Amino acid sequence: MVSTADAGPPRRANGHKAGVVARIFGAPSFSVIAATVALVLVIGVLRPTYLQASQLLDILQSSAYVGLLAAGMALLLSMREIDLSVGSMFGLCLISVAMLISAGFNAWLAAGAGIVLGGLLGAVNAAIVTYIRIPTIVATLATLSVFRGLAIAVTDGSQVASLPVTDSFFTIVGGTVLGVPFGVLVLAIMVIGLSLVLHHTPFGYRVLAIGSNPGAAQFSGISANRVRTQVLILSGLLAGVAGVLGIAFFTSGDPNIGGGFELAAIAAAVIGGTPLRGGSGTILGAAVGAVLLNVVATGLTYFNVPANWSEFATGAVILLAVAIDSLARRRRAANQEK
Template identity: 45%
Template sequence: MGILLVLIALILIVGLYKPNFVSIQSLANFGARAAWFGIIALGVVFLLSMGEIDLSTGSIYAFTINASAVLMVDWAVNPWVAGIAGVVIGVALGGINGILCNVLKIPVIIITLGTLSAYRGLTLVVSGGGFIYGLPREDSFFTVLGAAPYGVPMVIWVFAAMTVILGIVYRRTRYGFVVRAIGSNRRAAEMGGVPIARIRLITLMLTGGLCGLSGMLTLAFFSTADPNLGTGFELLAITAAIVGGTALTGGRGTVVGAALGSLVIAVIGSGIVQFGIAANWSVFVTGVMIIVAVSLDSLVRRRQGREA
């Protein structure tokens, strides 16, 4: 409720001074921007709840877009098949992260610090370092996934659906319970027979798949591919999850909160532009939001500890 009230207040404040900000078109625009990294943030909730951080999500997102575009343009693969391949590639890259972590016994943040650059480098190799044009925009892949039913871009509809589905998975399934249990007390979970390595692999594959899904929706929306897409998305996704109420230290999270956190970040970014402030300030604000959210979470945990 807190993050929802913050979101509403931000929209009203900006809309009070810039009435065009609350138009359907404007709301749809910043909603779409939020959805592109927000879909990734939904998976980040599961990882943070386990006490893990994935820094390669932005690179996976970019690689799936460019790999699918190459399949469509250079290999003349059916766009729907190439789109499915993009999601599968995302799952595979997330799986590689998981396998490396399990085999080398290294935390996810260390492995993904390397794959962040490795996957981005592969993106530059696949794309040739430039934009990929000539996509078959008349195909139903683009006309359906790039459409805007009732004036709302398809990516927002998918974002909302995934929020509901993953919210149920997180709160109502054994998998979601185990994820939270690992983050709450990894040693106890391990002694209780929880297959931590397997759950971590599954969670990284889930996050990679969400990167691929978001990538395909982005490709359909813009009908072109850019190797620089997704730069900084890993931090935006983490910020959205933390601002939404997911604990950086693990054990507690909220999928709906991550979705609302994504919208808050998008509203702040759009509001900065609306007031004529340089867009680069949004990066600064994002960093401040992380510090504030983590500080508040730490204060709440210390208070709960004293009360216990």
């Protein structure tokens, strides 16, 4: 005869395991991770060369830039804000670093200046929003054109080429570490760090509190202007980091680079599980969302789909992902009410 005391521990263990599984499957980023893995496997089954390590690393490398922008966008969306200028900031920072290196500046110092420039551009956005008191989406819609126009103006619309590609900056930042592209490692570090910041620090709590209920956050003493300024500057810094990684990899600067990256960053963040209504966010999901968008784009080329259909397919994936995520959220909410 088995006593109830003997039967207790296994039930607790099983309950703990079930709880862990439920948390994994219920995580906001689980859907986009599962969708990305499934899509890669499907393409790989039909086109086996797609699963080669070099191809997968190339996908991750080309996703790193939008992934960094999407990480910053996830923070902004978490507090009901949107920065439409991140693509232009990325382009301006990249072209600025290229021009400094071309003028003879030390490449590492130029890279540092590019990251600082990103933070300053984010501060410009914050100042406009705070002191002119217009919505962030309107302010950054204007600076989108201002920053892009500045990048074109300072270069006369020409590429900045003939950079010293043998410099240690290009060989290290534009190279690999143990076979993994340097940009992918930077993205991974940023995702881990920003995830900890968002979910395990007072700053992250303030971001989510503002997104959940701005009025209650203000009543509790949280300054929305201060937090918004900090997040916009952080978003600019991430754009600067992405620009530095971009110039190191491409080894030339195009003033038009980054066009459309802001919409891709928003799409990646939303696909990854960060809702537009604010109050919650996932940095990991945003980064994986950027990878998913790139998987779709590269997958189309493997099936010889005309480039004209790329935008259509990307939009369809966004709609499908958001619809599935919305249904999953409603189902979870319904289950919690029961």
